[in-house]
Amino acid sequence: xxxxxxxxxxxxxxxxxxxxxxxxxxxxxxxxxxxxxxxxxxxxxxxxxxxxxxxxxxxxxxxxxxxxxxxxxxxxxxxxxxxxxxxxxxxxxxxxxxxxxxxxxxxxxxxxxxxxxxxxxxxxxxxxxxxxxxxxxxxxxxxxxxxxxxxxxxxxxxxxxxxxxxxxxxxxxxxxxxxxxxxxxxxxxxxxxxxx
Numbered sequence: 001x002x003x004x005x006x007x008x009x010x011x012x013x014x015x016x017x018x019x020x021x022x023x024x025x026x027x028x029x030x031x032x033x034x035x036x037x038x039x040x041x042x043x044x045x046x047x048x049x050x051x052x053x054x055x056x057x058x059x060x061x062x063x064x065x066x067x068x069x070x071x072x073x074x075x076x077x078x079x080x081x082x083x084x085x086x087x088x089x090x091x092x093x094x095x096x097x098x099x100x101x102x103x104x105x106x107x108x109x110x111x112x113x114x115x116x117x118x119x120x121x122x123x124x125x126x127x128x129x130x131x132x133x134x135x136x137x138x139x140x141x142x143x144x145x146x147x148x149x150x151x152x153x154x155x156x157x158x159x160x161x162x163x164x165x166x167x168x169x170x171x172x173x174x175x176x177x178x179x180x181x182x183x184x185x186x187x188x189x190x191x192x193x194x195x196x
Contacts (some may be wrong), residue, residue: 002062003031003190006055007038008079010070010093011100014040014111019069019090019177026181031190041072043109043116045125049075056083065188070150070172071096073141078129080138088140088184090174091147094154097126136161140187142180144170163187 005027007020014020015038024036037055041048052075056064066087068076073092080087093099101123108115139162143152149172156166165183169175 002035002059003033003065003188004035004037004059004062005065005067005188006052006079007036008052008066008068008072008076009038009041010068010072011096012107012109012111013069013072014109016111017069019174022178023067023181026178027185027190031185031192033192034190040112043107043114043118045122045129049078049129052079053082056085065190067184068092069174071100074126074129077131077134077139081131081135084135084138086138086140086188088142088187089155089159090142090177090180091144091150091152091172092141092155092159093150094158095130097123097130099150100126134159134162139163140184141165142174142183143167144172144174146170146175147172 007023009017009020020038027034027036042051064085066076066080066085069090071093073089074096076087076089100118104118107118139159141159141162142165143155144167145152146169
């Protein structure tokens with residue numbers, strides 16, 4: 001069965017982000033039969049979830065895996081629950097509707113230069129994607145205690161039953177992320193070759 005990885009970037013990020021690029025390169029070099037898909041997410045949370053769901057629904061003849069960073073980790077938690085998929089979460093946002101409440105108004109994506117509005121309605125939409133009872137066996141969660149954007153302890157508390165990796169220091173970008181990719185592919189149990 002074909003295997004595909006859906007890489008879900010964080011808030012105000014893009015497929016050009018370092019983690020997305022490192023993931024794509026690593027998979028292409030080591031698992032050439034595995035396709036990596038990293039879309040530019042729509043800035044509206046509802047639209048982003050619909051966009052990601054449509055990508056998964058577009059090929060139900062393959063085995064999907066998810067990686068999500070920050071807000072992408074929040075989205076990946078929702079999609080892992082919806083589709084019963086394995087997901088690797090990197091410094092995931094746990095309550096983004098509280099965090100992003102501080103930055104309502106105009107935003108500019110530094111990668112795409114898109115100018116858009118973050119609204120209270122977006123916060124309400126984000127809340128609807130919260131998963132209280134996670135399927136812990138499907139999740140690998142990696143956090144660094146030096147994350148300057150998110151409280152790593154929130155993720156530790158929420159995902160304590162999951163496969164959890166807590167690294168001292170680091171930052172929100174997850175320092176030395178490339179060293180974690182072997183753990184991610186082992187968790188996914190990716191195949192070097194595919195059988196039709």
